[in-house]
Amino acid sequence: MSAKVAVIMGSKSDLPALKGAFETLRKFGVEFEARVISAHRTPDTAAEYAKSAEARGIKVIICAAGMAAHLAGVIAAHTILPVIGIPMASEPFSGFDALLAMVQMPPGIPVSTVTAGPAGAKNAALSAIAILALSDAALNAQLKAFRAEQTKKVEAADAELQKELGLA
Ligand code: RP5
Numbered sequence: 001m002s003a004k005v006a007v008i009m010g011s012k013s014d015l016p017a018l019k020g021a022f023e024t025l026r027k028f029g030v031e032f033e034a035r036v037i038s039a040h041r042t043p044d045t046a047a048e049y050a051k052s053a054e055a056r057g058i059k060v061i062i063c064a065a066g067m068a069a070h071l072a073g074v075i076a077a078h079t080i081l082p083v084i085g086i087p088m089a090s091e092p093f094s095g096f097d098a099l100l101a102m103v104q105m106p107p108g109i110p111v112s113t114v115t116a117g118p119a120g121a122k123n124a125a126l127s128a129i130a131i132l133a134l135s136d137a138a139l140n141a142q143l144k145a146f147r148a149e150q151t152k153k154v155e156a157a158d159a160e161l162q163k164e165l166g167l168a
Helices: 012-027 043-053 073-075 096-103 117-133 137-164
Strands: 004-007 032-036 060-066 085-087
Touching: 004 012, 004 043, 004 117, 012 032, 012 060, 043 073, 043 085, 060 073, 060 096, 060 117, 060 137, 073 085, 073 096, 085 096, 085 117, 117 137
Parallel strands: 004 032, 004 060, 060 085
Antiparallel strands: none
16 A cells, blocks of 8 residues: 655654654554655755655645754645644753744645644544545545544543532
């Protein structure tokens, strides 16, 4: 089976924050490619990778980058595939710089931006899965089961809270 999702990070230093994305894709059995490609340090590779992604069968591209985070925008400029951006937190602006770089794309070239760091990484993977689930019945069922399981966990936590506080 060929990869449907591409995950690109601007630097290997971004990897620890992205663990949840890879875990989530694996949990759902979604094949992925993963690359370190920098919009600034390897600009030609970034353009070539984005241009060739659709023909390789990639359906969604996830881009993680920090600081002046142009990666997602540059990738989006070279493909019509949906691009999801994950801002990486770095000092001194804790990811707010990367968030604005990704979310503030000018009209015409969208980057769907999730929150910074590990929560964003997990949600980026779930968003990619939701896109694939539009045309994949098995994945659609898996995603619905995941949501149901998540709901049950919160309900169980609520029941526990009621007991702990003597309110039940
Ligand atoms: C960005 O610059 C990367 O995505 C990373 O978050 C940040 C710092 O990169 P390194 O200096 O750690 O390689 O391109």
